[in-house]
Amino acid sequence: MAITSLKSGISTRSGMAGNTLIYPGSYESIATNTITTPTTGTTFSSIPSTYTHLQIRWIARDSGTTDNFRGIKLQFNSDTGANYSQHILFADGSSATAYSATSDDSAGTDGVAGIMPDAQKTASVFAAGVWDILDYANTSKYKTTRLLVGCDLNGSGRMSLASGLWMNTNAITSITISDNNNNFVTGTEFALYGIA
Amino acid sequence: MAKTYTPIATSTMTVNAPSITFSSIPAGYTDLKLIITFKRDNAGGVYLRFNGDSSSNYSQTFLEGASTAVSVRAGNQSFAYVDYNGDSTNNGMYSIDLMNYSNTNIFKTYLASAGNAATAIDKTVGLWRSTSAISTILVASSNGGNYFAGSSATLYGILKA
Numbered sequence: 001m002a003i004t005s006l007k008s009g010i011s012t013r014s015g016m017a018g019n020t021l022i023y024p025g026s027y028e029s030i031a032t033n034t035i036t037t038p039t040t041g042t043t044f045s046s047i048p049s050t051y052t053h054l055q056i057r058w059i060a061r062d063s064g065t066t067d068n069f070r071g072i073k074l075q076f077n078s079d080t081g082a083n084y085s086q087h088i089l090f091a092d093g094s095s096a097t098a099y100s101a102t103s104d105d106s107a108g109t110d111g112v113a114g115i116m117p118d119a120q121k122t123a124s125v126f127a128a129g130v131w132d133i134l135d136y137a138n139t140s141k142y143k144t145t146r147l148l149v150g151c152d153l154n155g156s157g158r159m160s161l162a163s164g165l166w167m168n169t170n171a172i173t174s175i176t177i178s179d180n181n182n183n184f185v186t187g188t189e190f191a192l193y194g195i196a
Numbered sequence: 197m198a199k200t201y202t203p204i205a206t207s208t209m210t211v212n213a214p215s216i217t218f219s220s221i222p223a224g225y226t227d228l229k230l231i232i233t234f235k236r237d238n239a240g241g242v243y244l245r246f247n248g249d250s251s252s253n254y255s256q257t258f259l260e261g262a263s264t265a266v267s268v269r270a271g272n273q274s275f276a277y278v279d280y281n282g283d284s285t286n287n288g289m290y291s292i293d294l295m296n297y298s299n300t301n302i303f304k305t306y307l308a309s310a311g312n313a314a315t316a317i318d319k320t321v322g323l324w325r326s327t328s329a330i331s332t333i334l335v336a337s338s339n340g341g342n343y344f345a346g347s348s349a350t351l352y353g354i355l356k357a
Contacts, residue, residue, distance in 0.1 A: 027201035029357035048197075057227055057354065059296050059305070091259035091319075093269030124327060128295040128305040148307055150257065150321025154271045157257035159307075159321040187301060191226060191356035194197065 026196035030054075033177075035188040038063050041178035044192050049137040049171050051194030056133070056175070058190040059126040063183040064118035069158055071180035072116055073108030074131070074145065076172045080105050086164040088113045093157050107145050107164030110180040115149045115158050119185060126187070127151035137171040198357065201229075206350040209343055212237070215336040216349045223298040223329050225353030232290040232335060234347030239283040240339035242290055244276040246304070246330045253325045262316035277338065278308045279318040284344070286314040298329035 028051070033042040047054070062070040075084075082103040089098050090113040099112065109115050116127045129149035136143055143166040150159030166172075177190055202225070207216045221228070232242060252272040258279060259267050270277060278290055292308040308320040324330075335349050 027199065027354075028197040029200050029355060030197055032356040057293075057295065057356075059299075059302070089259065089265065091257060091265075091267030093257045093267055096259055096261075096265035096267040098265075122303075124301070124303045125323065126296075126302055126305065128293070128307055128321070130293060130307060148309070148319060150307055150319075151305065152255050152257045152269075152321045152323040154255035154323060154325065155269075157255070157269060157321060157323075159257055159259055159319060161259065161319055189296070189356075193200070193354075 028194045030192040030194050032189065032191045035184045035186055038183035038185055040183055041176055042190060043174055043176045045174040047173050047175065048194070051137070051196055052135065053195040054133040054136050055193045055195060056131040056190055057193065058129050058131070060116050060188040061126045061185045062116040062118040062179055062181065063185050064181060065120050066118060067120035068118050069114040069151070070116045070118055070182065071108055071110030071114035073106035073110055073178050073180055075106050075176045075178070076143065076166050076168070077170055077174055078176065079168060083167045084164060086162055088160050088162040090160045091158070106178070107166065108180065109147070109149060109160055109162060113160045114180065115151055115160060117151050117153065118182070122153050125151065125153055133172065139169050139171055141169060142167050143172060198355070200355045202353045204351045204353050206348060208348040209345050211345050212342040214340070214342050215334055218333045218351050221331050221333065221351070222353070223331070224355070225298070226296065226356040227354040228294040228297050228330070229352040229354060230292040230294065230333065230349060232349045233287050235284055235287055235344040236337055236341045237284055237344065238339055238341040240337060240341055241277060241279045241288070241310070243336040243338050244278065245334040245336070246276070246324050246326070247328055247332050249326060250274050254322065256320055256322040259319040260316055276306065276322045276324060278310055278320050286312050288312050294330060300327050300329055303327065304330060
């Protein structure tokens with residue numbers, strides 16, 4: 001099968017549900033936080049306001065030892081108030097369920113929709129996720145997030161599609177990502193990108 | 197800031213055929229993104245195979261929505277499967293993120309979004325139980341069908357800062 005190079009820079013849209021429209025050349029790497037020592041969380045700070053959207057692409061695993069799935073959450077600009085809400089469509093290989101949370105202190109997949117495998121789960125498996133933070137610098141509206149995340153373990157697994165709201169009009173300048181229960185293990189990694 | 201989301205290769209079929217292969221994939225990115233759109237001669241999804249591995253090292257968990265939302269699972273498969281159906285009249289569209297594809301310390305997880313407006317949408321998380329860096333991807337038509345001429349697949353590389 002012939003393969004044709006696209007070095008000419010053809011613009012191609014990725015307009016699938018759950019994916020932001022992307023035009024090659026308008027997507028930039030901002031920073032990467034790699035966990036080298038188990039820790040409860042990590043922060044991107046001094047985020048420039050020059051993009052339209054942000055995206056965090058990540059892999060993560062939890063340090064717990066109870067053979068469980070654990071949640072992951074976001075907080076913006078160090079806001080720990082009850083200013084977050086979310087709706088989550090959750091699947092575990094047997095059923096699909098939906099639930100919501102209001103007046104929360106974070107956006108993410110805590111509670112029943114925890115996704116990260118803990119250290120008792122199959123070795124070498126990390127959950128993977130793509131978090132979109134839309135119109136993050138627009139000071140005229142609240143901020144909406146979207147997350148597609150999952151972890152399959154060959155016989156068990158979880159995934160969810162989540163929509164979150166931060167009820168604040170401030171531009172997002174920092175993002176704190178936290179393990180909802182324990183520590184992120186070494187090798188967990190969060191990469192922040194800006195979309196023009 | 198460094199620009200990324202780099203087109204690596206694309207393949208557009210000029211005749212009906214059962215598969216597309218991306219080979220010699222460079223290891224210099226963090227994630228890969230594969231965009232596929234096709235019509236085919238029978239209903240079905242997409243099989244993926246990495247590095248020619250046809251052993252039972254693949255598994256998936258699905259979240260699907262048609263008239264209702266359901267979730268199913270498949271384990272110990274000889275291919276990575278992504279629903280949902282493309283057919284002879286409706287384009288199947290697939291967006292597949294292969295996360296940390298060249299990280300030799302972890303098994304490889306992919307996230308996929310797929311849809312066919314006439315039938316359903318699907319989200320998939322899949323696992324390839326191998327620590328090898330992905331250097332070859334076979335994109336094959338499930339159920340033994342052929343992709344129609346004009347079907348295409350494009351592979352992008354995304355590099356972290």
